[in-house]
Amino acid sequence: MTDHDYGDLAGAGFGDFELSNLDQALFLIQEYDLEAQLIAIRGVLSQNRAARQLVIEDIEALNEQMRNRTGGDDEYHMHMENHWADTLHGTVFQDAAHSMSAVGMLAPFVESLFVSIFSGLRTRQQHDDDNHRTRGVRRARSETDFWDPHFVFDKKVRRKDLVAGIGQLSASVGLAPFLPANCDKALTALFAYRNKMFHNGFEWPMEERHKFGKRIENEAWPEGWFTQSNTGGEPWIFYMSDDFIKHCLKMIDQVLHGVGEYLEQGRSEQT
Incomplete structure (x- = not known):
């Protein structure tokens, strides 16, 4: 929301109208219905958790059935053990499917969120004659390059790196202090896992498994x-x-509130 929008509200008799930080962030990126998207994502994640819980209960019931069964048909007992083992084995891949579902929704959403934020800030700057381009090496770039978080720049090179680009652009426009602590660490982990899952599927090459385990540690x-x-x-x-x-869902909420706080501070400085 620009200062012109606030003026329109005041002129319409809403002089005491106050927007929350979340409202301001959503107005900035109003081209997208992020709230509805988040509701859908949370709904699918909840369904996945419920499905996993049902499988856990089935495994526990099979365990109980085998513990309580004494004597009887050895062939049937072996059948029950095989059924238990197959069910347990299946959970390995069901959990992987749920993980791919989660990262497949969250990573694109987060990427779209930051792209939308910077697009909104670019539009706001154009409307308000408020030039945010005051810091860092990005200011020497074209308008399009400056506002594209998919790239990070040094004095000579443009390199594709979404997480570093988000960090550099946030610092350039003064947004960085309003983002949640360790946001870059969570973004790095989220997109690293997304890349592994979407390029390698559930079962990665052994070398990739060791690399990822080492990266978690390093x-x-x-x-x-x-x-x-x-x-x-x-x-x-x-x-x-x-x-x-x-953590990722909480981070999304914190980013939106932080953007709203950033916008409010900018508006206060202009009044």
Whole structure:
């Protein structure tokens, strides 16, 4: 929302009208219905958790059935054990499918969110004659390059790197202090996992499994962000944990509120 929009509200008799930080952020990127998208994403994630819980309950019921069964037909008992093993094996891939579903919704949403934010800031600058381009090497670039977070720049080179581009552009326009702490770490982990899953599927080449496990350690990502299953003493499948999914959803909310706070501060400085 630009200062002209506030003026229109005041002129319509809403002089005391106050917008929350979230409202201001949503007005900035009003071309997209982010709230409806988030509701849909949360709904699918909830359905996936419910489906996983049903499988867990089935496994527990099979365990109980085998524990309580004594004597009887050995062939039937073997059948029950095989059924239990097959069900347990299936959860490995069901959990992987749920992880791919989660990262497949969250990563594009987050990318679209930041692209929309910077597009809105660019439009706002044009309407308000408020030039944000005051910091860093990006200011020497064209208008289109400056506002594109998919790229990061040094004095001579343009390099494609979404996370670094978001960080550099946020710093250039003064948005960085309003973003959540360790936002760059969460973005790096989210997009790294997205790339692995969408290029390699559920079962990655062994070399890629070891690389990702090492990256978790080297970049000090929180221990609970990713879990893994193992086979033969080697990593098998990596999962995006419920904790990391919740962290990403919380980060999205914090980004929106931070953008609203940033806009409010800018408006206050102009009055």
